[in-house]
Amino acid sequence: MIPEKAPGGDVLHAPGDLKKEAHIPSFEKYKELYIKSVESPEEFWADVAKDFFWKTKYTGKFLDYNFDVTKGEIYIKCMEGATTNICYNVLDRNVHERKLGDRVAFYWEGNEPGDEKTVTYRELLQQVCKFANVLKSQGVKKGDRVSIYMPMVVELVVAMLACARIGAVHSIVFAGFSSESLCERIMDSQCCLLITADGFYRGDKLINLKLIADEALKKCRDKSFPVEKCIMLKHLTKEDEASSGSLSPPAKRACPDLQVPWNPEVDMCWHSLIGGASEECEPVWCDSEDPLFILYTSGSTGKPKGVLHTVSGYMLYTASTFKMVFDYHSDDVYWCTADIGWITGHSYITYGPLANGATSVLFEGLPTYPDVSRMWEIVDKYHVSKFYTAPTAIRLLMKYGSDPVHKYKRTSLKILGTVGEPINPEAWQWYYNVVGEKRCPVVDTFWQTETGGHVMTPLPAATPMKPGSATFPFFGVVPAILNESGEELEGPSEGYLVFKQPWPGVMRTVYGNHLRFETTYFKKFPGYYVTGDGCRRDKDGYYWITGRIDDMLNVSGHLLSTAEVESALVEHEAVAEAAVVGRPHPVKGESLYCFVTLNDGINYNQKLEAELKKQVREKIGAIATPDYIQNAPGLPKTRSGKIMRRVLRKIACNERDLGDVSTLADSSVIEHLFENRCYTAV
Ligand code: WTA
Numbered sequence: 001m002i003p004e005k006a007p008g009g010d011v012l013h014a015p016g017d018l019k020k021e022a023h024i025p026s027f028e029k030y031k032e033l034y035i036k037s038v039e040s041p042e043e044f045w046a047d048v049a050k051d052f053f054w055k056t057k058y059t060g061k062f063l064d065y066n067f068d069v070t071k072g073e074i075y076i077k078c079m080e081g082a083t084t085n086i087c088y089n090v091l092d093r094n095v096h097e098r099k100l101g102d103r104v105a106f107y108w109e110g111n112e113p114g115d116e117k118t119v120t121y122r123e124l125l126q127q128v129c130k131f132a133n134v135l136k137s138q139g140v141k142k143g144d145r146v147s148i149y150m151p152m153v154v155e156l157v158v159a160m161l162a163c164a165r166i167g168a169v170h171s172i173v174f175a176g177f178s179s180e181s182l183c184e185r186i187m188d189s190q191c192c193l194l195i196t197a198d199g200f201y202r203g204d205k206l207i208n209l210k211l212i213a214d215e216a217l218k219k220c221r222d223k224s225f226p227v228e229k230c231i232m233l234k235h236l237t238k239e240d241e242a243s244s245g246s247l248s249p250p251a252k253r254a255c256p257d258l259q260v261p262w263n264p265e266v267d268m269c270w271h272s273l274i275g276g277a278s279e280e281c282e283p284v285w286c287d288s289e290d291p292l293f294i295l296y297t298s299g300s301t302g303k304p305k306g307v308l309h310t311v312s313g314y315m316l317y318t319a320s321t322f323k324m325v326f327d328y329h330s331d332d333v334y335w336c337t338a339d340i341g342w343i344t345g346h347s348y349i350t351y352g353p354l355a356n357g358a359t360s361v362l363f364e365g366l367p368t369y370p371d372v373s374r375m376w377e378i379v380d381k382y383h384v385s386k387f388y389t390a391p392t393a394i395r396l397l398m399k400y401g402s403d404p405v406h407k408y409k410r411t412s413l414k415i416l417g418t419v420g421e422p423i424n425p426e427a428w429q430w431y432y433n434v435v436g437e438k439r440c441p442v443v444d445t446f447w448q449t450e451t452g453g454h455v456m457t458p459l460p461a462a463t464p465m466k467p468g469s470a471t472f473p474f475f476g477v478v479p480a481i482l483n484e485s486g487e488e489l490e491g492p493s494e495g496y497l498v499f500k501q502p503w504p505g506v507m508r509t510v511y512g513n514h515l516r517f518e519t520t521y522f523k524k525f526p527g528y529y530v531t532g533d534g535c536r537r538d539k540d541g542y543y544w545i546t547g548r549i550d551d552m553l554n555v556s557g558h559l560l561s562t563a564e565v566e567s568a569l570v571e572h573e574a575v576a577e578a579a580v581v582g583r584p585h586p587v588k589g590e591s592l593y594c595f596v597t598l599n600d601g602i603n604y605n606q607k608l609e610a611e612l613k614k615q616v617r618e619k620i621g622a623i624a625t626p627d628y629i630q631n632a633p634g635l636p637k638t639r640s641g642k643i644m645r646r647v648l649r650k651i652a653c654n655e656r657d658l659g660d661v662s663t664l665a666d667s668s669v670i671e672h673l674f675e676n677r678c679y680t681a682v
Contacts, residue, residue, distance in 0.1 A: 002031055002472055007540035011464035012432070014441045018414065022327050022461030030462040030472075037475035038501070044475060045504060048320045049079070049312075052089050052355075053097070055285045058082035065502050068527045074518050076502045077289050078313035085283035086292060086315045087132075087165035090354035091125040092283070101125075104359045107333075107382050108154050111201045111365035112253040113374075119154050121357070124161075127154075127274075129281035131162040134273045138229055140193060142167030142284050145294065147191035147227075149173045149182055149213055151200035152364040155233050155270065156340050157350055159195045164292060167284040171294040171306070174341025175200070175207070177621040179215035181304075186216065187225045189294050189306055189511055195270075197233040198260045201253055203369035210260045217266065232260070233270040288312035294511045295343055297449040299520070300532075300551045302563035306511030307343075307449045314347075314452050315355060317505025321453040321474060322352030325443055326386045326415055327460050333412070335361035335378070336388040342558070343449040344419055348388060352453070367393050372400045376408035376435075387435075388417035392556040394427045394435075395587045402434045410435065415460045417443040420557025421589045422545050428467035446470035446545050448531065450521070452505030455479075456543055469542045476503035479543065481535055486525045489537075496549065497535035498528035551645070553582040553590050558623050560592070562645070565626070568619035569594060572612055574602045579635055579643045583628065583652040591627035591681070593652035595673070597635060604631035628652070628678040634669035636661075651677065 006027035019025045024033065037044040042062035059081030066075055095101040101122035108117040119127075140146060146163050148170055150156040156172075163170040171189045173182050186194065196213040199206060210232055220227055236255040289310045296304040322328060334353055338344035353360045361382050367375050367389075375397070379387060397404070416436050418428075423444055432442050442465060446456040455477045456470040463471050473479050478500040481489045489495055499506075506529065510517040524530050534546035548554060551562045562580040569578035577597040582590035596612065598604060609629050617625050636647045650658050651673045661667060 001541065002034060003541045004031075006464045007542075011466055012441075013464050014461045015439055018327070018441070019461040021329065023324055024327075024459045024462045027462050027464070030459055034473070034475055038478055041476055045316055048316050051319075052315065053084060053093050055083040055085075056081070058288060063502065063504065067501060067522065067529065069518055069522045070526045073514070074522050076313075076506055076508055078310075078316075078504045079288040082288045082312060083285040084288065084312060084315075085165065085167075085285055086311050086351065087128060087161045088283040089315060090351060091121060091128060091161065094121050094354070094357045095125050098357055100357045103357060105354065106154055106157070106360055106362040108362045109364065109378055109381075110253075111203065111369065113370065113377075115253070115364075117154065124154075124158070126279050127158045128161045128165060129279050130274050130277040131158050132165040132281045133277040134231070135162055135168065135193070136166060136281075137273075137277070138193060138231075138268075140166065140168050142286070143169065143291070144193075145169045145171055145189045145191040147171050147173060147182070147186045147189070147194045149175060149194060149196045149209065149216075150233065151175050151197055151209065151235060152339060152362060153197065153200075153233070153235055154362060155197075157362070160293070160340070160346075160350060165281060165283050167286045167290060169291045169293055171296070172341055172346070173296070174339055174621075175209060176339075176341070176623055178618050179212045179219060180619050181621055182213065182216035183219035183223070185296050185304065185306075186220055186227060187223065188296075188304075190225070191227060193229040193231065194227055195231045195233075197235040198237045199255065199258050200235055200364065203366045206255060206258070208258060208260070214261050214263070228266055229268065230266050231268050231270050231273065238271065286311050289508070291508075293346065295346060295449055297343075298552060298559045298561040298564060299516075300561050300563060302561055302567050304564075305513075305516065305520070307507045308509050308511045309452055309505070310508050313504030313506070315351065317453045317503060318347040318352035319355035321457075321505075322348060322358070323356055324459055325445060325454050325457050325474070326388070326417065328356050328358055328386070330357070332385045332414075333359050333361065333382050334386040334388070335363070335382070335384045337363060337367070337375070337393060338388070338390070338419070343452075344388075347453050367397060371404070372397060373404040373407050376405055376410055379410050379413060380408045383412040385412050385414045386417070387413060387415070388419065390420040390557040391418055391423040391427055392420065392588055394418065394423070394431050398427060398430045399587065405434050410437070413440050415443060416440045417445055419445045419447070421554045422547055423468060425467040432467070441465060442467075444468070444470045446533075446543075450507045451503075452507065455499070455503070456545070466542055469538075469544045471542055474503075479535075480528065481537055482525055482528070492537055492539050494534065494536040494546070496525070497531045497533045497543070497545065498525055499531070500528060502529070553580075553592065555582075555590050555592065555623060556588045560620075560624055564620060565592060565594065565616055565624055568616045568624070569596055569612060571619065572615050574598050574608055575612070577635060579632075579645060579648055580626075581645055581649045581652050583649070585627070592624065593628040593630070593648075593678070594626045595630050595632040595635060595648060597632050627681045630673070630676060630678050632669075632673060634666065634672065636669055636673070637665050638663045639665045641665075648673075
């Protein structure tokens with residue numbers, strides 16, 4: 001399945017000095033280890049597990065699973081019976097056993113240039129222990145769910161690791177989500193406590209996070225799910241740094257006048273609580289298969305799914321992917337630009353890098369603020385050697401040409417990574433040629449919230465690169481391409497990307513809905529985990545992800561379900577029906593093109609358009625803001641009443657070649673829709 005030898009010809013290779021020191025220096029070595037990882041997973045992962053602390057050893061099989069719905073319930077268990085603590089492994093082990101206490105864990109770089117703070121492993125451990133004691137004093141116990149809704153500050157990492165230390169399950173909600181989305185997530189995972197902050201800046205924009213958090217808690221209360229405890233970090237309104245016990249410095253762009261709503265019955269101040277807390281906190285020893293966190297991801301039915309990951313498998317997998325894929329060495333400074341509110345931040349800002357004792361940049365701001373050189377300025381400032389970002393950011397910066405990049409030296413860079421969506425070869429080439437000056441391999445990492453870590457990816461010194469291809473599977477991952485009838489295709493082919501067996505980091509269930517887990521990922525093709533992505537394999541065996549093949553859209557690397565946006569639109573009293581499709585966008589990858597059918601007697605106008613836009617922002621969040629809204633008195637439907645999205649996608653792109661429309665019930669709607677297309681974004 002993986003070629004015997006690395007293909008020659010039209011591929012790019014890593015520079016020789018990178019190969020000399022690499023963990024996996026050649027394609028042959030990759031292949032040898034890959035075979036070991038799938039034929040004897042126990043042996044392969046035992047080597048990885050050796051580096052970690054285990055209170056007790058596992059009792060059964062290393063990896064026990066059923067991947068076939070026809071044979072009973074789906075389950076995946078890794079190292080069941082072993083006890084450990086992931087917080088102990090990423091902090092105490094580094095400070096005490098590996099003597100890395102003085103090593104920098106994070107260089108925090110605020111939104112405003114000049115706002116900065118350095119945090120060592122020892123300091124991080126102290127803060128985590130203190131905050132874990134705070135959580136305990138609030139009655140949080142092993143297994144309880146805690147919701148975290150915070151900006152990109154070190155305290156976000158402190159909050160998540162404090163949960164992990166006491167065996168509580170964190171459920172982080174990206175701080176760009178609306179109060180409605182936060183409420184839905186708090187209720188679904190039945191969180192007992194919310195941790196948030198007063199507010200933050202995204203570029204120039206001030207966001208009063210506490211206000212949104214309060215709205216969410218009010219919505220929870222209205223739906224008979226009162227959350228009685230909310231801990232708020234003062235990020236913008238803090239007065240006195242010395243007494244606050246906080247890790248973030250006073251923001252240069254502080255906002256002491258921010259109007260922060262306060263309910264003394266519910267709200268507590270992070271700083272006052274942590275001030276009196278002890279620095280001693282024994283970790284709670286957890287079983288390998290105890291839940292670690294829940295992270296919501298869009299589902300094709302519209303309701304987000306609470307993806308659940310457990311302790312040991314996730315720890316081994318994020319640690320080893322981080323080490324191999326970024327070829328981590330102790331002198332590296334690593335920077336992942338993702339937000340911790342997404343899986344990329346969970347796995348590759350918090351757990352993977354810390355498990356390796358790495359030094360990372362934690363960036364609060366935006367790539368374009370205060371100007372479009374900001375990324376490269378930060379790379380030079382901290383001598384970043386491994387840099388990980390998303391295609392949408394690359395395409396955005398590409399628009400401004402190479403001058404803003406050339407303003408900075410970037411000589412520290414060694415490896416560049418991308419994640420989140422297929423990277424078009426043009427953006428890949430710009431990243432490789434302009435940012436990396438042809439010195440730095442690009443690792444195009446394909447993975448999902450559900451997979452926990454990278455599943456298809458080059459290894460930088462071992463895998464010859466093809467621009468736009470996620471290349472080959474990571475250790476332990478066995479991909480296949482299936483046709484519509486579920487047959488495995490051999491050789492060059494295109495179809496559904498599936499995986500044939502689990503790896504330690506794969507999700508274990510959808511929180512509170514195991515049936516949905518089985519239906520979503522295992523029902524369509526029994527015996528396989530179905531990714532929902534299309535994939536092509538070329539003559540050299542390289543895999544090329546072609547994008548989602550379900551009703552999901554990928555806007556700036558964020559997955560959105562069309563159903564979710566449609567239901568937000570239909571909730572408006574003027575709308576009878578809505579259909580949302582993706583339209584290619586040069587920076588965002590896809591943009592949202594919405595067709596709405598209004599109720600009888602209602603006129604379409606700009607005011608209504610603005611209301612609809614606002615409605616979606618409020619229901620889901622700014623990432624789901626419609627780019628185009630078209631008034632559609634009629635939608636193309638099949639005779640059985642199914643909306644033909646395929647046709648709508650063509651209309652959105654003004655492509656007249658509609659293919660087979662013989663099942664269309666009323667073809668007269670098509671011309672009307674073409675005539676009234678939106679040409680400019682709303
Ligand atoms: C897409 C993000 C092509 C894919 C880590 C997947 C990619 C979805 C890549 C998961 C890549 C992610 N090439 N497509 N390198 N990386 N995707 O759950 O469609 O936010 O299914 O996890 O992003 O998005 P999620």
